[in-house]
Amino acid sequence: MADTKKSIIVLGGSYAGVSIAHNLLKHAIPNLPSKESYEVVLISTTSQAMCRPACPRALISDDLFDQSRLFVSIPEQFKQYGANFRFIQGTATELDHSARVITFDLKAGGTEKLPFHALVIATGAATASPLLGFTGDEDGLRASWAEFRKALPAAKSIVVAGGGPTGVETAGELGEHLNGRAGYLSSKLENPKVPITLVTAGSELLPILRTSLARKAEDMLTKVGVTVVKNARVTAVAPEHAGTGTVAAKTTVTLSTGKTLEADLYIPGCGTTPNTGFLSKDLLAADGRVDTNAATLRVDKAGPRIYAIGDVANYARPAVHLILAAVPVLAVNIKKDLLLDAGKDKAAVGEDRVYKEDTKETQMVPIGKSKGVGAGGGFALPSFMVWLIKGRDYWLWTVGKLWSGQQWNKEG
Ligand SMILES: Cc1cc2nc3c(=O)[nH]c(=O)nc-3n(C[C@H](O)[C@H](O)[C@H](O)COP(=O)(O)OP(=O)(O)OC[C@H]3O[C@@H](n4cnc5c(N)ncnc54)[C@H](O)[C@@H]3O)c2cc1C
Known part of the structure; x- marks a missing residue:
């Protein structure tokens, strides 16, 4: 029965949340002493993962991207894990980190509470403009695009x-x-x-x-x-x-x-606001993001087995490549904490894995369909390379493996 299991709850269904959920299901859960007694529960306002960097072009017309690749059903991508996984479309409204219970509003209506054994906060950050990412669910994003497209001509x-x-x-x-x-x-x-x-x-x-x-x-x-x-x-x-x-x-x-x-x-x-409205102010850093241990990605103040990753957390600047570098670090540290909790010997589980932000000049900025500027690893890139890597399809070529979990077939 699902509710007798130890829940590892992941909040947020985007780059950080989807990636960490896949990684845990592939590498942590199978290595726990009684793996049937754990489940990963992903709770997200959106039931679809979306290639968010594509929004500046996608907002103009649905014809500019293959929509079946731009929006991908999260529950479909996790069917492979059977009873070890549950998806809930809902929005976290309160974290009681002392009682270790999360409260959330269901998309279908009503409010529920779930106790957790471990929690990953991956609720990201919202743009001021509802055209540029999820500020609500997928229906809200599409409604904003429709309103804008009607006025554009x-x-x-x-x-x-x-x-x-x-x-x-x-x-x-x-x-x-x-x-x-x-x-x-x-x-x-x-x-x-x-x-x-x-x-x-x-x-x-x-x-x-x-x-x-x-x-x-x-x-x-x-x-x-x-x-x-x-x-x-x-x-x-x-x-x-x-x-x-x-x-x-x-x-x-x-x-x-x-x-x-x-x-x-x-x-x-300009600017984003971290999605932290459901958290106690004590857990936040001065910039409003979750105060996260920059080496281990634990939220030390919140108690054991509570973590944060992605744009919601303050360990690094918000960027997909930095999230993807943080996922294996966090997954190893969660696995370690779960093994220790399950009675494994400290010496057997090894040391924490440590995250280090790559601060080299890395950013690609397409300007229309054929040009752009950017740098990677501290080296300036010609416009053609920016087009080839990003401007062609705004990273759509990269997200298939991410959403399906293939990217995390190896532990890290
Ligand atoms: C227009 C734009 C272009 C960008 N381009 C690039 C780029 O080219 N390269 C790059 O590296 N980065 C880019 N970024 C940044 C990148 O998109 C983010 O770093 C990335 O999306 C962060 O992922 P995340 O998983 O942390 O959170 P988000 O992508 O913000 O997703 C958060 C998820 O949590 C859900 N959620 C929110 N609140 C709750 C709640 N209370 N309960 C449950 N679920 C909740 C949301 O519905 C969403 O599914 C861009 C950002 C924007 C806005």
């Missing part, structure tokens, strides 16, 4: 806020889609059909990348009808919920410079 001006990759990519995709691209010999696109303004508080775009690459990105944006406004923060928008509550409102955007911009569409593409 009539838009005469667009403002995007945020000089990081999300803002740059979104402005670039919209620019190329609506305006096309200036010829090889032109330095900018004259009289774009839909002028797009990209506003950044920074003195340069793309702060993770060196200035020369940021400037190259700016040039590429100019060629698709995007004007970059630097050193200006968006201080207010009217109506108040433009870009967040509604994605298709005519908006007045006020900047910290005192200037105002009128836009038919406004997209806030």
